[in-house]
Amino acid sequence: MNGNILIEKLLVTRASQQQYFQFNIPRDVTTITGILTTVQLIDVPVVSGTGQVGFLQLQSTGKANGCYNSIVKLEPAVALKSDLSLKSYQAGFTQTNALLLNGLAQRGITKPEIINLSACNNVYGNYKDLLGKILSKDIQYRVAITLWTKTIRL
Amino acid sequence: MSIIVKKRFDVAITAADKVYSQSFELDKTITFIKGILLTADKEDLLYYRGSQKIEVNKQEVFPEDYASKLLMTGINISPNQRYYDTGNLPVGNGIVKIEYKDQNDTRLAFEPYRISIYLDCEQREL
Numbered sequence: 001m002n003g004n005i006l007i008e009k010l011l012v013t014r015a016s017q018q019q020y021f022q023f024n025i026p027r028d029v030t031t032i033t034g035i036l037t038t039v040q041l042i043d044v045p046v047v048s049g050t051g052q053v054g055f056l057q058l059q060s061t062g063k064a065n066g067c068y069n070s071i072v073k074l075e076p077a078v079a080l081k082s083d084l085s086l087k088s089y090q091a092g093f094t095q096t097n098a099l100l101l102n103g104l105a106q107r108g109i110t111k112p113e114i115i116n117l118s119a120c121n122n123v124y125g126n127y128k129d130l131l132g133k134i135l136s137k138d139i140q141y142r143v144a145i146t147l148w149t150k151t152i153r154l
Numbered sequence: 155m156s157i158i159v160k161k162r163f164d165v166a167i168t169a170a171d172k173v174y175s176q177s178f179e180l181d182k183t184i185t186f187i188k189g190i191l192l193t194a195d196k197e198d199l200l201y202y203r204g205s206q207k208i209e210v211n212k213q214e215v216f217p218e219d220y221a222s223k224l225l226m227t228g229i230n231i232s233p234n235q236r237y238y239d240t241g242n243l244p245v246g247n248g249i250v251k252i253e254y255k256d257q258n259d260t261r262l263a264f265e266p267y268r269i270s271i272y273l274d275c276e277q278r279e280l
Contacts (some may be wrong), residue, residue: 008222040259041259142257146224
């Protein structure tokens with residue numbers, strides 16, 4: 001593989017909690033090419049609604065405008081609840097079965113969001129909880145922020 | 155001449171909130187790993203609860219806490235596109251190590267499950 005994967009994991013325990021962190025970017029990294037956030041719920045009631053979990057801000061050092069803002073969202077528990085009455089979903093299956101209603105089996109490729117950030121020493125991050133604020137209670141969950149990078153081939 | 159072979163290794167996950175470390179040895183004739191895929195007999199448990207570190211020949215390919223869902227695939231994907239493309243990853247002494255971490259998630263209660271790691275390998279023809 002011509003690149004590294006960098007991961008920062010945050011533990012959120014209080015409503016509206018704000019956390020600051022940083023990625024130390026290895027010296028052989030030439031560009032940061034992708035980003036993806038994942039959420040693991042530790043102590044949270046079943047969440048409905050918009051699925052918003054928090055607000056993420058990243059800022060790279062060394063250059064202006066090297067920033068990234070995004071709302072971190074929860075993936076739905078079941079991505080595809082029904083076949084939407086479209087028979088084409090059942091092509092190839094002799095009987096209706098659980099596989100057709102299984103969002104995990106039906107999902108496509110998971111790809112990171114593509115970004116193009118030039119080499120830097122650090123990426124500073126700020127994460128603010130929204131889920132606890134919306135539910136008006138302290139809740140526990142983990143957020144993992146994954147960065148994909150390209151490196152010089154030595 | 156070389157041929158493409160697929161290898162499968164299993165890890166049994168028997169208790170919640172634990173790390174399972176296992177090493178697997180590849181055949182000496184395998185020269186490169188070209189792709190990696192992760193699946194389970196209960197995919198939803200792997201999706202919501204799993205993360206892992208994978209090393210090939212002591213070289214870290216996926217760091218600790220890399221979410222398992224990023225190495226899974228759905229049936230809507232063509233079989234030729236299902237593996238995570240690692241490029242030509244030299245196998246060296248042929249040891250693949252996985253450190254799988256199961257972590258509690260309120261969306262899904264724990265029950266024992268089995269994860270499978272599939273490797274898309276290039277093998278030297280004898």
